[in-house]
Amino acid sequence: MVQLLSPAGDYAVPKEWATYGKYIDRLSEADFLKFYRDMARMRRFDKEAEALQRQGQLGLWIPAIGQEAAQIGSGYGVGHNDHIFPSYREHGVAITHGIDLMSILKMLRGVNHGGWNPEETRFHLYAIVLGSQVLHATGYAMGVKMDGMVGNGDLENDLAVISYFGDGATAEGDISESFLFAAINHSPIVFFCQNNQWAISSSVASQTKVPLYQRGSGFGVPGIRIDGNDILASYAVTAKHMDDAREGSGPFMIEALTYRIGAHTTSDDPTKYRDSEEVEYWKARDPLARFETFLRRQGIKQDFFDEVAEAGEKLSTEIREATFALKNPPIENMFKYVYSDKHPRIDEQLDWLRKYEASFGEDAHS
Numbered sequence: 001m002v003q004l005l006s007p008a009g010d011y012a013v014p015k016e017w018a019t020y021g022k023y024i025d026r027l028s029e030a031d032f033l034k035f036y037r038d039m040a041r042m043r044r045f046d047k048e049a050e051a052l053q054r055q056g057q058l059g060l061w062i063p064a065i066g067q068e069a070a071q072i073g074s075g076y077g078v079g080h081n082d083h084i085f086p087s088y089r090e091h092g093v094a095i096t097h098g099i100d101l102m103s104i105l106k107m108l109r110g111v112n113h114g115g116w117n118p119e120e121t122r123f124h125l126y127a128i129v130l131g132s133q134v135l136h137a138t139g140y141a142m143g144v145k146m147d148g149m150v151g152n153g154d155l156e157n158d159l160a161v162i163s164y165f166g167d168g169a170t171a172e173g174d175i176s177e178s179f180l181f182a183a184i185n186h187s188p189i190v191f192f193c194q195n196n197q198w199a200i201s202s203s204v205a206s207q208t209k210v211p212l213y214q215r216g217s218g219f220g221v222p223g224i225r226i227d228g229n230d231i232l233a234s235y236a237v238t239a240k241h242m243d244d245a246r247e248g249s250g251p252f253m254i255e256a257l258t259y260r261i262g263a264h265t266t267s268d269d270p271t272k273y274r275d276s277e278e279v280e281y282w283k284a285r286d287p288l289a290r291f292e293t294f295l296r297r298q299g300i301k302q303d304f305f306d307e308v309a310e311a312g313e314k315l316s317t318e319i320r321e322a323t324f325a326l327k328n329p330p331i332e333n334m335f336k337y338v339y340s341d342k343h344p345r346i347d348e349q350l351d352w353l354r355k356y357e358a359s360f361g362e363d364a365h366s
């Protein structure tokens, strides 16, 4: 397992991982601070969103606490031309790609479908159907190669694709099909599996007999396991294999071993299926605390951590106020984008809903 920062916060690059160490050597202090700021931002956003859901402001929340290093590190390992295909928990990767966080909240309130432009942001829309985004990513990577955007010896302008999925999703046929297709076409894609050890209530042991990073090997996709709570490993390993993919080395798989500290979603109660000792074990391996120890040893002063905490307060207030101010979209929107032409069944359903809503009188939309 690639680990550059130990749980105690010690930085060391074993000889066998020297290639990855070179990626860390290139980072400046400003990069380290940006990593920490965004991990803290991701966590604060998560806590605020969960509170908003509990207050009835969102239909659902999908927590990612514990996965900050896996997401912020890998998000920054992606090049400026590369395309990202997330599942539904990648709020941290969204942060590294400048996605407006309110778009994520609007989606979970049910007032839009994401709303960001996948071509412009290179961050594609969230996918709830497990594994579907991995097929989309594989097809995209195949297209990129056909368009001659790979292996031109120009790491800045060539292009690769990364797709995120969970340990449970690896049991879907879509993932195996993607491995095969990507291997046969020698496509520029990195498969990034966040093994957070639970697929709702199914443990990772019930999903695989071999370590997940080996899952692609029979298809011709080599892989590696990283400590997913080590932001430096997450950054360096992703950056290296995205470079390789852009250079034309074909597909690669990264398994980031991490842990979902919270519930699967706000509709789930994890105390029903996992032990509190296990959760406590992983809480003690908190990726943020680990990186904070590293930064303090690098001489980063308390002022910086105070500034980050203040920014968190500001973010929370902004998000709360913006959510309270959201307006419900017209009910017509639900039907508008089903067919391009008018359809009698759709008109009938809209008519029914209008009458139903009207039956509540003035309170219909409050």
Ligand SMILES: Cc1ncc(C[n+]2csc(CCOP(=O)(O)OP(=O)(O)O)c2C)c(N)n1
Pocket: 089, 128, 129, 130, 165, 166, 167, 168, 169, 170, 196, 198, 199, 200, 260, 264
């Ligand atoms: C094709 C499909 N089957 C089942 C589901 C229901 N479902 C939603 S999330 C989930 C568990 C996914 O676990 P994992 O892939 O480990 O990702 P995580 O949620 O832990 O990030 C399941 C079974 C779905 N969304 N899509």
